[in-house]
Amino acid sequence: MEAYIADWLHLGLRWLHVVAAITWVGSSFYFNRIDRSFRPPEPPVDRVSGQLWSIHGGSIYNYSRYPTGPGYVPENLKWSKWESVGTWVSGALLLAVVYWWGAGINLVTGPDGLSPAVAILVSAGSMVLAWVVYDIMCRTIPSDHVLSVAVAAFMGLLLWIFLQIFSGKAAFLHVGIAMATLMAGNVWFVILPGQKKMLRAIKDGTIDRFDVGADAKRRNYHSNYLTLPIVFAMIASHFPMTYGSAYAWLGFMLISAAGVAVRHFFNTMHHGHAQARWLVIAALISVAAIVLLAPPRLTPPANGQAAAVDTGRIASIIEARCAACHAAKPSMPGFNAPPNGLVLDSLQAAAAHAQKIRQMTIDAPIMPPGNLTGMSDEERAALAGWLAAGAPTK
Numbered sequence: 001m002e003a004y005i006a007d008w009l010h011l012g013l014r015w016l017h018v019v020a021a022i023t024w025v026g027s028s029f030y031f032n033r034i035d036r037s038f039r040p041p042e043p044p045v046d047r048v049s050g051q052l053w054s055i056h057g058g059s060i061y062n063y064s065r066y067p068t069g070p071g072y073v074p075e076n077l078k079w080s081k082w083e084s085v086g087t088w089v090s091g092a093l094l095l096a097v098v099y100w101w102g103a104g105i106n107l108v109t110g111p112d113g114l115s116p117a118v119a120i121l122v123s124a125g126s127m128v129l130a131w132v133v134y135d136i137m138c139r140t141i142p143s144d145h146v147l148s149v150a151v152a153a154f155m156g157l158l159l160w161i162f163l164q165i166f167s168g169k170a171a172f173l174h175v176g177i178a179m180a181t182l183m184a185g186n187v188w189f190v191i192l193p194g195q196k197k198m199l200r201a202i203k204d205g206t207i208d209r210f211d212v213g214a215d216a217k218r219r220n221y222h223s224n225y226l227t228l229p230i231v232f233a234m235i236a237s238h239f240p241m242t243y244g245s246a247y248a249w250l251g252f253m254l255i256s257a258a259g260v261a262v263r264h265f266f267n268t269m270h271h272g273h274a275q276a277r278w279l280v281i282a283a284l285i286s287v288a289a290i291v292l293l294a295p296p297r298l299t300p301p302a303n304g305q306a307a308a309v310d311t312g313r314i315a316s317i318i319e320a321r322c323a324a325c326h327a328a329k330p331s332m333p334g335f336n337a338p339p340n341g342l343v344l345d346s347l348q349a350a351a352a353h354a355q356k357i358r359q360m361t362i363d364a365p366i367m368p369p370g371n372l373t374g375m376s377d378e379e380r381a382a383l384a385g386w387l388a389a390g391a392p393t394k
C-alpha cells in the first residue's frame with residue numbers, strides 16, 4: 001500500500017511540477033520575446049520606449065513598454081510571482097518523495113558511498129549552498145563576462161561533486177535543481193523586491209532618478225540562459241546513456257553549452273537580426289556530445305570461449321541480484337510492480353532485454369540501484385561476458 005501511495009504522490013507531484021514549470025518557463029520565454037521584439041513607437045509616445053503588435057487567438061494586441069511606468073501605478077497590474085514558487089515548491093516536494101523517501105534506491109551510490117541520511121542532508125544543503133555562493137558571486141564580481149564564466153564553472157564544479165557522491169541520475173537532477181534554485185532566488189530575492197522599490201519610486205515621484213541596477217539585469221540574463229540546461233538536466237536523468245557514461249560530466253557541460261547557444265539564437269532572432277550560426281554551433285556541440293557519450297564496445301570473448309559462458313551461473317546472478325525488484329510481484333519492500341514493467345524472472349526474459357541490461361549494469365553500474373542486492377564486481381564481469389557473447393540462453 002505504501003508503494004502504491006508513493007507512486008500516486010510521485011505521479012501527482014510530477015504532473016503539478018510539469019504544469020507549473022510550463023507556466024514559469026513559458027512566461028519567461030514569452031516576456032523575453034516581447035522585450036526583445038519592441039521597436040521605438042512611431043510617432044514617439046511619452047514614456048514609451050518600445051511598442052509591439054502581435055496577433056494571437058483571433059485578436060490583435062498592442063504592447064507598450066514603459067521602463068519607468070506610465071507616471072502612476074496602474075490598478076490592474078499583473079505580477080509574475082507564483083509560477084516560480086509553484087515550480088520550485090512542487091519540484092522540492094517531488095525531490096523529497098522520489099529522492100529522499102527513496103534515498104536508498106535513487107540517491108546513493110551504494111554501500112561504499114554516503115549513507116542515505118547523510119545524502120539527504122547534502123541534497124537539501126546543496127540548494128542553499130548553490131544560492132548563497134551564486135548570490136555572493138553576483139555581488140562581488142563586477143565584470144559581466146567574468147561572472148558568466150564563474151557561474152558556469154560553479155555549476156560544473158557542483159555537477160562534478162554530485163557525480164562523486166550521488167547516483168548518476170541524482171547528480172544530473174541536483175545540478176538542474178541548483179540552477180532552478182538560482183532562477184527562483186533571482187525572482188524572489190532580487191527582481192520582485194526591485195519591482196516593489198520601483199513602484200514606491202513612482203508613487204514618490206522619484207522614478208526618473210530610479211535605476212533597477214545592473215545586478216537585477218545580470219540576474220535576468222543568467223535566468224534566461226539557464227532554462228534550457230535546467231530542462232535538459234531534468235529529463236536527461238531518465239536517460240542512463242547520459243548520466244551513466246564515463247564522460248557524463250563533459251557530456252552534460254557540452255549539451256548545456258548547446259542549450260545556451262540555442263537560447264542565444266532565439267534572443268538574436270527576437271531582436272530582429274537572427275544569427276543562425278548559433279544554431280550551427282549548437283548542432284556541432286550536440287553531435288560532439290552524442291559521439292562522446294556513445295557506449296564503449298563490449299569485447300566479445302575470444303573464439304571458443306563463447307561456448308564456455310556458464311548460463312546457469314548467469315541465471316542465478318539475475319535471480320539473486322535483479323529478481324527481487326524485477327518480478328511480476330516484487331519481494332523488495334517499496335516496490336509495487338516491476339520497475340518500468342521489466343520482469344527478469346528467467347534467462348530468456350533477460351536475453352530479450354540484453355541491450356538495456358548492458359546499458360544499466362555494464363556501461364554504467366546503475367543497476368542494482370544503490371547496489372541494494374550486493375552484486376559483486378566479479379558477477380558484473382560474468383554478466384558482461386555473457387552479454388558480449390550475444391546473451392546465449394543455453
Ligand code: HEC
Nearest residue numbers: 321322325332339340342356357360361367368369372373
Ligand atoms: C532495488 C530494486 C532493483 C533491483 C535489485 C534491480 N533493479 Fe533494475 N530497475 C529498478 C528501478 C527502480 C528501475 C527504474 C529506474 C529508472 O527509471 O531510472 C530499474 C530499471 C532497470 C532497467 C531499465 C528498464 C527500462 O525499460 O528502462 C534495466 C534494464 C534494469 N533495471 C536491469 C536490472 C538488472 C539487470 C538488475 C540486476 C543486476 C536490476 N535491474 C536490479 C530497480 C531495481
